[in-house]
Amino acid sequence: MAQESQVAPRYLSGDKPALREFLDKFDVFLFDCDGVLWSGDHLFPGTVETLELLRKNGVSRNAMSVQQKLTNGLGKQVVFVTNNSTKSRADYRKKLEGLGIPSTVEEIFSSSYSASIYISRILQLPENKRKVYVIGETGIEQELQSENVQFIGGTDPAYRRDITPEDYKKIAAGDESLLDPEVGVVLVGLDFHFNYLKMALAYHYVKRGAVFLATNIDSTLPNSGTLFPGAGSMSAPLIMMLNQEPVALGKPSQAMMDSVEGKFKFDRSRTCMVGDRVNTDIRFGLEGKLGGTLGVLTGVSSKEEFLTGDVRPHAYLDKLSDLLGSE
Amino acid sequence: MAQESQVAPRYLSGDKPALREFLDKFDVFLFDCDGVLWSGDHLFPGTVETLELLRKNGVSRNAMSVQQKLTNGLGKQVVFVTNNSTKSRADYRKKLEGLGIPSTVEEIFSSSYSASIYISRILQLPENKRKVYVIGETGIEQELQSENVQFIGGTDPAYRRDITPEDYKKIAAGDESLLDPEVGVVLVGLDFHFNYLKMALAYHYVKRGAVFLATNIDSTLPNSGTLFPGAGSMSAPLIMMLNQEPVALGKPSQAMMDSVEGKFKFDRSRTCMVGDRVNTDIRFGLEGKLGGTLGVLTGVSSKEEFLTGDVRPHAYLDKLSDLLGSE
Numbered sequence: 063m064a065q066e067s068q069v070a071p072r073y074l075s076g077d078k079p080a081l082r083e084f085l086d087k088f089d090v091f092l093f094d095c096d097g098v099l100w101s102g103d104h105l106f107p108g109t110v111e112t113l114e115l116l117r118k119n120g121v122s123r124n125a126m127s128v129q130q131k132l133t134n135g136l137g138k139q140v141v142f143v144t145n146n147s148t149k150s151r152a153d154y155r156k157k158l159e160g161l162g163i164p165s166t167v168e169e170i171f172s173s174s175y176s177a178s179i180y181i182s183r184i185l186q187l188p189e190n191k192r193k194v195y196v197i198g199e200t201g202i203e204q205e206l207q208s209e210n211v212q213f214i215g216g217t218d219p220a221y222r223r224d225i226t227p228e229d230y231k232k233i234a235a236g237d238e239s240l241l242d243p244e245v246g247v248v249l250v251g252l253d254f255h256f257n258y259l260k261m262a263l264a265y266h267y268v269k270r271g272a273v274f275l276a277t278n279i280d281s282t283l284p285n286s287g288t289l290f291p292g293a294g295s296m297s298a299p300l301i302m303m304l305n306q307e308p309v310a311l312g313k314p315s316q317a318m319m320d321s322v323e324g325k326f327k328f329d330r331s332r333t334c335m336v337g338d339r340v341n342t343d344i345r346f347g348l349e350g351k352l353g354g355t356l357g358v359l360t361g362v363s364s365k366e367e368f369l370t371g372d373v374r375p376h377a378y379l380d381k382l383s384d385l386l387g388s389e
Numbered sequence: 390m391a392q393e394s395q396v397a398p399r400y401l402s403g404d405k406p407a408l409r410e411f412l413d414k415f416d417v418f419l420f421d422c423d424g425v426l427w428s429g430d431h432l433f434p435g436t437v438e439t440l441e442l443l444r445k446n447g448v449s450r451n452a453m454s455v456q457q458k459l460t461n462g463l464g465k466q467v468v469f470v471t472n473n474s475t476k477s478r479a480d481y482r483k484k485l486e487g488l489g490i491p492s493t494v495e496e497i498f499s500s501s502y503s504a505s506i507y508i509s510r511i512l513q514l515p516e517n518k519r520k521v522y523v524i525g526e527t528g529i530e531q532e533l534q535s536e537n538v539q540f541i542g543g544t545d546p547a548y549r550r551d552i553t554p555e556d557y558k559k560i561a562a563g564d565e566s567l568l569d570p571e572v573g574v575v576l577v578g579l580d581f582h583f584n585y586l587k588m589a590l591a592y593h594y595v596k597r598g599a600v601f602l603a604t605n606i607d608s609t610l611p612n613s614g615t616l617f618p619g620a621g622s623m624s625a626p627l628i629m630m631l632n633q634e635p636v637a638l639g640k641p642s643q644a645m646m647d648s649v650e651g652k653f654k655f656d657r658s659r660t661c662m663v664g665d666r667v668n669t670d671i672r673f674g675l676e677g678k679l680g681g682t683l684g685v686l687t688g689v690s691s692k693e694e695f696l697t698g699d700v701r702p703h704a705y706l707d708k709l710s711d712l713l714g715s716e
Contacts, residue, residue: 158685225617254552254585261583261618281629284484286561290552291588291626298623298629302608 071357071368072377074384075151081388084377088354090139090326091321092347093114094313095158097258099127099142102287105161106360108383113163115386116140121388143335147174147277147293148214150204151208172313172343173293174202177249180311182209183324185273197260197265197296198302202277205279206249213244213249213259215324225259228231233266241266250279250300250308252278252293253318263304274304278312280342336382339363339375348373358382396609398684399697399704401573401711406716411704415681416656417660418443418465419674421640422517423666424688425709426469429614433687434486442713443467443472467481467496470655470662472639472669473715474501474578474620475521477531500604500620501529502640503648504576509640510651512600518573522594524587524623525578529604533576540576541569554588560593568593577627577635578604580618592630605639607669641673645692663709666690667700675700 074080098108116138131323142165144154151170158165181187181194196216203216217222230364232240240263246266253260264304268274279294281332297308312316323330334354337343339360347355357375360382368378396599401407426436428484433540443465469492471481478497485492507700508514523529523543530543542548559567567590575594580587595601606621624635638644661681664670665688674682684695684702687709706712 080493124577164606176403177457228614230617230623234615243557254710256588258581258583261622265618280628287558289592289630290557291585291592291630294629295588295626298625299608299618302625303616303618 067375069374071375072157074356074377074382076384076387078387079347080384083307084354085116085136085138085385085388088138088332088334090328092141092143092322092333092335092352094259094335094337094343094361095142096284096338098261098358099163099355100161101177101360102284103161105163106381106383108381110163110388112383112385113140115389139326139328141171141322142169143171143267143313143318143322143346145173145278145280145293147172147177147202147312148254149174149200150208151175151200153201156254156353160176167277169273169305171318171322172201172205173318174198174205174251176318177212177275177277177311178205178209179321179324180275180309180317181206181212181247183248184317185247185387186251187246187273191272192243193242193244194247194249195264196246196249196251196271197253197256197264197372198249198277198293199253200250202251211243213272214245215263217255221260221263222255222257223259224257225262229259245272247275249275249277249301250293252283252291253296253329253347256296260301264300267363268300268304268306274300274306274308276308276312279308279310280312296350313342314349316346316349319346319350340367340371340375344375347375392629396701396703398702400706401704403705403714405714407704408712411681411683412443412463412712412715413467413509415465415659415661417472417655419468419469419649419660419662419679420665421662421666421670421688422469422471425685426490427488427662428687429611430488432490433710435710435713437490438624439466439710439712442716461651466653466655468498468649469496469499470499470640470645470649470673472607472620474504474529474639475502475581476528477535478502479531481681491509497527498645498648498649498652499532500645501525501532501578502535504529504578504602504604504638505532505538505631505646506648506651507602507636507644508533508574508576509538511644512574513629516572517571518599520569520571521576522569522572522577522591522599523576524580524583524591525604525620526580527575529576529578532580535697539571542590544582548571548587548590549582549584550586551584551658552632553587556586556589563597568597572599573624574600574602575627576604577620577624579610579618588626591627593626595631595633601627601633601635603635603637603639605642606635606637607639608638634669640669640678643673643676646673646677664688664702666699667702671702672700674702678697 162199194213280292281294282289283292335347357378521540607619608621609616610619662674682702685704
């Protein structure tokens with residue numbers, strides 16, 4: 063599956079020349095967030111300063127004096143790439159702000175936004191099949207609205223109820239009061255109000271020809287220091303019933319990389335993915351043939367995984383703020 | 390996986406000598422129900438007469454005249470083996486009766502009963518870990534009660550609600566008001582009131598050491614002539630989150646065959662499984678090394694599957710009532 067990086071990753075923490083050399087190779091840094099910039103509600107020390115160093119002013123590093131670098135930053139494009147589908151980009155910017163990280167909506171790329179772009183700009187849907195049946199929360203709805211995509215389901219209270227004997231008959235008969243004939247896409251994200259009726263409807267829409275999409279297929283979601291069901295837990299029953307995988311729009315899916323590239327028009331060879339998880343973040347960068355991948359040891363994957371796993375970053379750090387050691 | 394029956398299955402419909410020879414080989418017939426005896430709400434013609442022919446009076450066939458056979462039946466033990474976990478055996482008998490099939494509770498073997506027997510008689514649980522956390526409906530609860538197994542969850546309305554911010558913290562902290570320390574088993578069956586909270590609790594119980602059981606893992610459930618989410622759809626998210634398969638107590642799991650044998654003390658070499666689905670019913674019989682398997686063409690699997698599939702019955706009929714052609 064993953065394109066393997068066979069060379070042992072380079073350890074950069076505390077090695078100023080190696081850090082400088084590494085940073086000079088890239089114009090764009092894609093950041094995973096939880097486990098890299100913060101953990102749960104805890105912002106890692108130095109996160110804000112590191113981001114400031116990387117991004118300020120858009121001035122190329124070579125043209126700057128050391129003083130300018132410290133004052134103006136390195137002029138890199140910074141993108142926050144998150145699989146969180148329950149929040150819109152605007153919600154996510156508020157979350158970053160709440161943690162003390164200045165950012166703009168334009169710097170944020172979420173799986174719900176990725177899915178919305180995929181539906182509106184990449185999928186070629188017939189005119190009478192452009193509605194989306196949503197399993198998910200408000201973040202997905204907001205991003206679909208931002209791309210002028212019509213949808214049903216989602217947070218609509220009409221779907222938050224038990225299935226009835228009438229429903230079985232109506233669904234079997236393809237009754238339009240329950241199965242909208244204009245639905246051409248089923249989009250499944252994390253839904254805290256998931257239920258039997260929603261599952262049954264999603265199954266029948268796909269059986270009737272709708273495209274099966276998932277914002278992301280992470281099986282778990284971190285919360286309060288432990289794990290809870292993730293968006294993948296809403297897709298899992300459908301995958302089993304349909305014997306079909308969804309097109310997933312979150313990391314490590316390359317559909318997300320295509321969407322990010324479509325928006326930021328970057329040069330992949332001068333782009334680096336930064337993350338804590340080999341099987342999502344690092345794989346995402348490697349399969350996307352980015353110029354670099356940078357692992358950090360403040361999240362899920364261990365040093366041993368970085369050094370001897372099937373999927374290895376090009377370089378790694380103890381923590382993100384070790385990048386400050388480049389100056 | 391399945392023990393393959395390499396020989397082409399014998400077609401018995403209309404072949405009186407072959408039918409007699411086949412029936413004579415067995416003392417016990419295990420019946421799948423939907424697709425064999427009926428379809429949905431429609432009882433197949435001749436079902437009642439066929440069952441009467443097989444089972445009456447317990448007199449051995451060889452000792453009877455033709456007249457006696459027609460009057461008294463062949464003296465076979467008949468067992469209805471169903472993966473339906475939402476009904477107790479008593480409920481299921483009522484369903485059979487409603488369809489016009491006389492039966493006794495003792496002739497019925499459901500996956501919820503199978504699971505209850507497995508928990509009470511086969512699992513060796515420590516004394517303080519004997520409670521079962523149930524995802525499922527009343528059929529499971531009734532069968533657990535019949536085996537004096539304590540349980541929580543199930544149809545308890547306290548679990549039919551949204552997850553709250555408090556719940557995350559309590560679950561993370563292992564708060565006993567949400568995570569009962571005496572739970573040693575998670576039993577997952579079909580639950581029409583499945584939700585995020587139930588999923589999260591089941592995940593955490595298994596992570597804390599509970600045995601992960603499923604009444605059955607059928608991904609779909611027939612209703613109104615089409616398919617809806619089955620019990621497997623409730624296990625699928627947990628399998629994905631835990632990266633662990635449950636012990637399944639329904640067909641084709643041999644845990645169910647062991648339970649059936651434990652109850653009926655039959656000779657496997659003189660037992661025949663009758664069903665319409667190769668991957669559950671026929672596999673169940675083959676892996677259980679029964680003397681025979683009999684496919685019928687009134688359900689899911691096709692003649693082509695019977696003749697050329699990986700899992701093939703020993704013999705097959707167009708319809709169950711073709712057994713009446715033996716007399």
